[in-house]
Amino acid sequence: MGSEIAVEITGLKKSFGSLEVLKGIDARVGRGEVVCVIGPSGSGKSTLLRCVNLLEEPSAGRIVVDGVELTDPDVDIDAARTRIGMVFQGFNLFSHLNVLNNLTVAQRKVLKRDAKQAEGIALRNLARVGLSEKADAMPAQLSGGQQQRVAIARALSMDPDVMLFDEPTSALDPELVGDVLGVMRQLADEGMTMLVVTHEMQFAREVADRVLFMDGGYVVEEGPAEQVIGSPQHERTRSFLARVLNPTHQGPAAG
Amino acid sequence: MAMSKRRRATLSRRAQYVLLIVVALVLAFIADWAELRRSFFDVDTAREMFPSILTVAFKNTLLYTAFGFAIALALGLVLALMKLSSVAPYRWLATIYIEFFRGVPALLVFIAIDTAVPLAFGIAFDTASKAGVALGLAGGAYIAETIRAGIQAVPKGQVEAARSLGMSPFRTTVTVVIPQAFRIVLPPLTNELILLTKDSSLISVVGLTRAEYELTKFGRETLSQNPTLTPILVAGLCYLIITLPLGHLSRHLERRTGGKKVKAPESTEV
DSSP: OOSSEEEEEEEEEEEETTEEEEEEEEEEEETTOEEEEEOOTTSSHHHHHHHHTTSSOOSEEEEEETTEETTSTTSOHHHHHTTEEEEOTTOOOOTTSOHHHHHHHHHHHTSOOOHHHHHHHHHHHHHHTTOGGGTTOOGGGSOHHHHHHHHHHHHHTTOOSEEEEESTTTTSOHHHHHHHHHHHHHHHHTTOEEEEEOSOHHHHHHHOSEEEEEETTEEEEEEEHIIIIISOOSHHHHHHHHHHHOTTSOOTTOO | OOOOHHHHHHHHHHHHHHHHHHHHHHHHHHSOHHHHHHHHOOHHHHHHHTTHIIIIIIHHHHHHHHHHHHHHHHHHHHHHHHHTOSSHHHHHHHHHHHHHHHHSOHHHHHHHHHHHHHHHHOOOOOHHHHHHHHHHHHHHHHHHHHHHHHHHHSOHHHHHHHHHTTOOHHHHIIIIIHHHHHHHHHHHHHHHHHHHHHHGGGGGGSOOOGGGOOHHHHHHHHHHHSOSSHHHHHHHHHHHHHHHHHHHHHHHHHHHHHTSOOOOOOOOOO
């Protein structure tokens, strides 16, 4: 675990109307740490992730990223977000811009980098995700896996301190998942701080330093990946993992 | 014995062809071809209209329409953004404007611009400005609704991606939302341009000098000297030179955007 705290979440609650999705979350991610969030659909894990860069406004609680309290009403949220990369389930590449411009537009308009510098950084990050030859392609010409790798490169081009991944492989055909996970594993190896919502248990087990298991708006269990996935303590974690890891052998006495 | 359905359909189709031929033949026999030709297409009258129908009228129709479209587009964009504003009075103002100008005849707007505005504000417009402003005011209401629909059709994920990269709401709107919205609304905007081209004829209700004639006015003036429909026909053909390619373009753009790749599903989890 990193000695310095990159993300600190305290007493986080989030309601949509009368539906309370997050019921009091405390979590932290150390610098250079990879934390995976797992749990059943509707458990609030995507909402948790989206609260970390305030794409969802928390109803209560504190979010601190790199020492900046994002839940402070006076915070410059746009500046704070440039330090937090986000990768979406649906890729969300800007469909009217080619790959290179997807990577340079925010560098130039937000970070005010000049064209040459932005392009250099973009091309370096495209090379990192193995798509240097696609710089001129339009997003619609790429496969889902390629689009997601471009999306990762786009986030990296802002030189973020923390990367958030919201089910990055859930919209992909199975044979394309590996490429994206490979890029993420490489990022983790390079020491990037990552908070990853995922259904890829194998990835969580091998890459995550820690795993949070969420259910019903709470963090039910957390600990080293090997412990939470390998020998879960809570009944709910056990039954979830049994259903995910062995979906064809569902039974009341799962495990 | 009852006929099969297919046989009955074939017979019915043949009967319709026969009917069509009979009607055409009867019309051909009873028509006075010489008179018909003189009424609808008199070569001398048509020849007389050139070249000024092109150098004056056609040019003015294009000019008035282009001017009107530019104003309508700018106004429509502002109204669309107002209609989507989080500030309620902006929404109300935009709604009132749009409902008013969509609900009254464009002809009234032309008359108002010609008569009331100079009286009320002491501003005298030249003809091109009158046409442009009137077309822009009326067309802006329609274009506003088109653009609003286009903005709302931009996937939410595009905005979230832009915001997560640190773009402000304004920067997101300018850099991501509006360019994508315009791609979506290009086919309906082309149709609006066709409507404006035709509505530019309404300027003929105000007093125009010869140099300010557009196609409809030019046609009517020629008609008053030559009692044949030829000038109207020629003017109509000139409109078609503009509107048919635009219509074709609109359908082409529609096919292109209609065939665009469907986006990956957004996260449904809350």
